[in-house]
Amino acid sequence: MTDDAAEPADKEILRRTLDGRWYDVRERSRKIELNAYAPPAYEMDTETHRAAVLERLAQVSASGLPQVGFPAAQGGADDTGGGMIAIEMLGFRDLSLMVKSGVQWGLFGGAIQSLGTAAHHEQYLPSVMNLDLLGCFAMTESGHGSDVQKIQTTASYVAETDEFEIHTPVPSARKEYIGNAARDGRLAVVFAQLHTPAGEHGVHALLVPIRDESGEPMRGVTLQDCGRKEGLNGVDNGRISFDHVRVPRTALLDRYGHVDSDGSYTSPIDNANRRFFTMLGTLVRGRISVSGAAQSATKMALLIAGRRGLARRQFERAGGGEEVILLDYQAYQRRLLPLLATSYALNFAQDELCGRIHDLWSGEGTPDGRAQRELESRAAGLKSTATWHALATIQASREACGGAGFMAENVLPQLRADTDVFATFEGDNTVLLQLVGKGLLTNYSEEFEDLNAIDTVRFVADQFVGAVIERTAARSIIESFKSVFSDTDAVLRDRAWQVMMLEEREKHLVDTLAARIKKGIGDGTEPAEVFNLAQSHLLHAGRAHVDRTVLESFVDVIEKCEHAGTAQLLGTVCDLYALSLIEADRGWFLEHNRLTDTRAKAVASAVDDLCRELRPHVATLIDGFGIPEEWVEAPIAKPDSIS
Template identity: 60%
Template sequence: MADVLRDLLDGRWAEVRRGSLELLGKLEPAGELGREEYRAWVLEQMRALAAGGHPLIGFPAEHGGRDDVGGSVVAFEVLGFGDLSLMVKAGVQWGLFGGAVQALGTREHHELLPAIMSMDLPGCFAMTESGHGSDVQNLRTTATYDVEAQEFVVHTPDASARKDYIGSAARDGRMAVVFAQLVTGGTSHGVHAVLVPIRDSSGAPMPGVRIEDCGPKAGLNGVDNGRLWFDGVRVPRSALLDRYGSVSADGEYSSPIEGAGRRFFTMLGTLVRGRISVAGGAGSATKKALTIAIRYGSTRRQFTRPDSGDEVVVLDYLAHQRRLLPALATSYALHFAQEELVSALHDVADDRAQRELESRAAGVKAVSTWHATATIQACREACGGAGYLGENLVAGLKADTDVFTTFEGDNTVLLQLVAKGLLTSYRDHVGDLDPWGMARFVADQVVDVVIERTAARAIIDRLVSGSSDALLDRGWQVRQFEDRERHVLEGLARRLRRATPENAFDVFNTAQDHVLHAARAHVDRVVLEAFVAAVDRCPDPEVSALLDTVCDLYALSTIEADRAWFLEHGRLTAARSKSLTQAVNQLCAGLRPHARRLVDVFGVPEGWLAAPIIG
């Protein structure tokens, strides 16, 4: 059973995943180090990864890579089982810095890729500013073209425009991809990326470049985050990463994409791999925490049974199962959603597929990283005081993953992007409804609700009459997710129809809770469908039956978590809501004997599970 389950989890990139696990297994944890020693250790491990071929996977074959974009994300995910500072540093170097050069540059810039892959050219990705985080389109750093010198002048106009939280800037980076407003002839052409050397070969800051260390952080202290200021720094015209916008010698701007807005979102869309990678890395860290907590819970004993006098293993307590097993089920669901997302990234073929990919990546990243934060905290508590000790690893995972909810996109903003995409699709499907159209729409909605409630009532009636599998009806579960998504989105669309040019901001602002709920309902449905598809393609009946139970737990615990909505909208009665809770309890009890197996197949290398509490 374990081999079949492992094969299913390893999926399309099984060979890459296993090769990356083997490489990670050759590295050893850092142990207790001071900050500067830790940063030096991370840099040393980066060179070991480079020597082992880790960065080659996703880069072009013509420059020594393997042209496997999906494989590069899977390899990055695997690093999440190890040291998370190392994972993030690798993401900065080969995902963000190297990825930007590859995606936004042209042939001349691509000549830098071998040095980037080998770590001969350590770099950083300078997008975020102190005053503008998520609002990238309004960054204030400028890159102004000087016609006479044929150079760009990169400048930080004020304190809020400093580049902030930049990984590898404080210590190791020698070159930065700097995002700035491109100005030629007094006209701004929007945000573009420029290559700017920030240190010379001796490690000293380049003229006009000011560098400051961000200092100690809550976690990830092996990553040298820094701040950058540019005081009229000059770089040659060729420093512009010009795939989507170029400047001629005489200062004329041109682009293959019309419109500054469309050009901006096209450029950012090419960098979606970073967002998908963060979701995968968060998933790996969560799996590691669950592995520790469930293995500990399978051996830790607490209190005695009155009938036998034996001490009880804590994972036998329902309360402990409730902490960990629904989270484990969600990790399985997100694993399969991540696999679909990586395949979509690898296979993306046109603009429509790219837009869908960007929206799905935003949603999965938000849900995966919030899940990591909540689950790792639950694992810390499930391990008691031992979970608070650094030697048992969970506290470090908690500190290191906390920032995942806000880097590569603040999760709240990302879910708003998801909702915007849903509303655009809804508008394209429904159109601008006239009064007659709205009347028909409302009538159809009433009919749909009656149908859904009737179907739900029929299934619950079977439960009340003795059919215990009613809530485990997969069709009912999927309908609940679909119905919630549709109903919430339709209600949001009606609210936003009230907007006029004069009150648009206020209308949207007062509906933000509704916006986020619509996006979350959509992502939950996408994740459930990915899990159902994985169960359907499982070749082994025994494994399929186990996964079916895990999928039931994901579906019902998700409905339970939002049962206020299902109760308020008549999808559940109070009595039926209690039946739902009882079903989740029964599923937890049913999965208890399989918990250790379900985490062991994640394949976290034992060398990276050196927590005394699990032996």
């Protein structure tokens, strides 16, 4: 960063920029008061912790914020984006509370909203919204987590009584890890294979009471407690089994599949696979919320480690002089600052994604299919990237704080334990990244989500003509760049060059992936094996796509930032983000002649330089996260307690 900015970066403008489109919801979230925990959560036993989180849930409910995403007809505000932001903000404060909120309003309420019809909305949503009715989202089974389409719970229509019978036919059909199931949930959205006299119709969701008013399990329902977990112990996860449990026919959430009183099945979507993935698509909100909450937790970790690194000194620089501030060490900067830059980048991508789902879902009627598929892919990619980033950053922050970071009072252990499962729930990250890769291979064609490995291979063999890089936000800016790309130092900080590098990597990875698949098929290799042997390649393509789109979101925000000093600081952060990515994968860029030896070495030096340039701005960049001081509980991060 050069020093010729007319004005320095402004932390309020920075915060406003990070707050993005839903800054008002964020500001309102910052004012929600929550009960203090005494003792702190890390000293509570499981039952006490669960009760304490339930109390806080009521306080969140009273704010009215999580409800804004529900229909205006039921007292919501049809504000899809705002509802997700409200949950994401809880990630700064209490991840158990965030997850319990996500289960109640996002998954349970969201399923009724998205999969149900008007009668369901009217009957249930008001009490879901105000917490009179706590519920579960019972999809995962012990035998099927990633491959949800193969769950084994059944819902069979019984014509005699005009009911469905919900049943767990084998042990592996037991519903597993279900939030709200062990203690608080009364009604569950149960995913099951729907059977009518005419046959099987695939996975559908039904509303099944699991506890009565007094909290006892309903007849035929067996509830178990998952017990202690690595983290999120304020959420009561449990297991649910059904023994021929009857519910009325109207319990079927029937927006995408309806059973008439004569037992006949109808659906607006003929193809069963397509229907399944349409229903699953309503889950995209959950993934976006998890991505956002992971980012909130990450920012808190960076605040803690950053403040510690700014205050603590160790080792004299020269005999007798004052000891050196930790953040003045290159190794310390290297550990934290690229992660800080990445957190900025992901923040902007998250805001863009929230806007995208909001706009898509706020329109009338069913959203455009292709746009919806691209949205799902974007959410899958950002969720996997942001949650892995959270784990890496919280860990780096813990280590940067040494022994202090291991003490429960300093919050990092709780952040780490609570976010760990984010990498595998609401979609396993590895599986989600494969979904991104499949989207790229098929250019989000109508079939892509319901293509299994073999179908995908065949689709690619038949139809792939070349990778399509669809720029989203930053097209105009990037195309306006002109650069001769001669001087290495200038090139490395040329935004157009950075974007081009990531675009070329993505395009090359997708094209060569397709070529590899075609070659495998041509060689007569079994299609499933072709796909399996290309798995690393597919995952790499998925990551490359996410990196590129995240960078574009960042570029877009910088372009729109009207405060020169702030835009300049953001530009330096963006340089660090982009060059860190290129450095991390420089083996690939070298192998594919996108970097010369000299330039690759220059990238590493530039990352060192950028860390040093950003060093004086670390406090400002942390302030930009907009974390209220009263939310900072770690003693080592409090302004007056650093040694």
